[in-house]
Amino acid sequence: MLGGVNLTQASGFASEEGVTAQEIFFRYYPTQGYVQIKEYNLSLTSAVDPVDELTALISEANYCDTHFNFEFIESVEERIFRDRDVVTTECNMFVRNDDQPTIMQDLLSGILDRPVGAGIREQELTVSFDGADIQLADNNSEGMYGKGSRRSIFWKEGLDYYEAIISIIGWDDNRTSVASVMRTDMTSPELSSEQVAARRAQIRQSKP
16 A cells, blocks of 8 residues: 555546556557557556556556557557656557547547547548547647537548647646656567567457
8 A cells, every 4th residue: 555645536548557647649550550659647546556567467568458448459569667757658559450530539538538439521530529628739630629528639631640649637746656656667578570560460350
C-alpha cells in the first residue's frame, strides 16, 4: 500500500492498472497498419503499488492491450521509462483490419475510456465523443470543434498518418507520479525484423 499519496480520481483517459496519464500522443499509419501510443506523466490512481503488475504486463507486451482494451489493435513492443520525475509509456502496435473509421473508433474509445463514433464524410475522417474534459494540442488534424459537451476531431482523408496530442483539462498537479514507486525502466523483449513481420501477419490473421 502507498501511504500519503494523492489519489485524485482519474478523469479523461483510461485508468486501468491503477495508473493514468496527463497527456497522450498517438499516430496511426493506415497503409502500414501500425499504431504508436505514448502516455506522458503517468500518475497513480490507486493505493496499491502497480509496479509488479506493470512489470508483468510490459514483459509480455500486454500493457496497452489490457490498459486500453482495444478490439482491433494489438501491442507488439512496449516500454515504460523515467525522465527525472515524469514517467512515459510507449507502445508499438499493429491493427487487425484496414477500415480506418473502425480503427480510429477503437483507438480513441480505448484511450478516452468512453464511447466514440467515427466515420468519413466530405473527404474528412472524423471522431466524435463527449469530451468537455479533453483538449487538443498541435498535430496534423483540422482541429477539434464542440457544442455543449460534444467534441469532434477532423482529419483530411488520405493522409499518410493520423495523429493527435490530447490532454486533460484541469489536471491536478498534486497527483502522485508513478516515478515515486518505479525503481527501474521496463521494456518488453526487443523483436527482430523477422519476428515483427511474423507478429504482424499473425495479428492480421486474427481478425475478430
